[in-house]
Amino acid sequence: MKNWSYLLVFVLLLSCKSKAVLVDTNTTKDDSANEKIMSSKKIIQNHYDNKNEFSTLYIRSSAKYKDDNQSQNVSAEIKIKKDEKILVSIRFLGITMAKALITPSQVKYYEKINGTYFEGDYQSLSQWLGTDLDFIKIQNMLLGEPIDDMTKANYTTVSIDKFYKLNNIENNTEKSFSFETEKYLLKKQQIVQAEKQRMFEVNYSNFQEYTNSILPSNLFINAVQKKGKTVISIDYNSITLNEDLSFPYSVPNGYDRIFIK
Numbered sequence: 001m002k003n004w005s006y007l008l009v010f011v012l013l014l015s016c017k018s019k020a021v022l023v024d025t026n027t028t029k030d031d032s033a034n035e036k037i038m039s040s041k042k043i044i045q046n047h048y049d050n051k052n053e054f055s056t057l058y059i060r061s062s063a064k065y066k067d068d069n070q071s072q073n074v075s076a077e078i079k080i081k082k083d084e085k086i087l088v089s090i091r092f093l094g095i096t097m098a099k100a101l102i103t104p105s106q107v108k109y110y111e112k113i114n115g116t117y118f119e120g121d122y123q124s125l126s127q128w129l130g131t132d133l134d135f136i137k138i139q140n141m142l143l144g145e146p147i148d149d150m151t152k153a154n155y156t157t158v159s160i161d162k163f164y165k166l167n168n169i170e171n172n173t174e175k176s177f178s179f180e181t182e183k184y185l186l187k188k189q190q191i192v193q194a195e196k197q198r199m200f201e202v203n204y205s206n207f208q209e210y211t212n213s214i215l216p217s218n219l220f221i222n223a224v225q226k227k228g229k230t231v232i233s234i235d236y237n238s239i240t241l242n243e244d245l246s247f248p249y250s251v252p253n254g255y256d257r258i259f260i261k
Helices: 004-012 040-048 122-129 135-143
Strands: 020-023 028-030 035-037 056-066 071-081 085-092 095-102 107-111 116-120 156-160 163-170 173-180 186-193 198-203 207-210 213-216 218-225 228-241
Touching: 040 156, 040 163, 071 135, 085 135, 207 228, 213 228
Parallel strands: none
Antiparallel strands: 020 156, 028 035, 056 071, 056 228, 071 085, 085 095, 095 107, 107 116, 156 163, 163 173, 173 186, 186 198, 198 218, 207 213, 218 228
């Protein structure tokens, strides 16, 4: 996988001096600050109380990709039919260079530079990116939601300035989710597998409110593996909700199928 478009399509689909206080999942009191720190369960509940109700999303975005060998600036069109499918089109100078169709059962994409296409499930994709992914996790990542269902695990809570950081460690994997304290919007999510030298991180700097939805204005992805580091920043230039969208996808004639090992 040497071409930049492979990882960009897949991921699209995907030092602080402040005082920190570590607490368990119950509401406790920080004696030094003389104030209560909210429990992780309440933080999670408050986050999920934010509405994200829509049938379709149409996102026009610009993206920057950089790895150890190269960098690229492209535009990306993202169409989402909630919980059903995601269509991503990558363009350079107005020309479609790659397109991906993502469903709960399968990932498909083709890219123009080498005239290749891929069709497969999430197992090979997860192994390649270094973290377990499925359709809902990719959709959540694009929507500024936690990749995991946070109601199904226990977390410790760290209070840092205007953020709550929730941590969970299981099976040699550490997951952390940082929420701002005003509306409990997700600001950062990170997965670390130290033994495998893997780290996958998504940051959200800004959000925009719509009718019945709060969506990110951008996201910054940082992925580290033994083979190198990849950074992707995506700016959502415009978002349209609840339009009738088409999801056209077909592999051009003459393209060669590839397999990810």
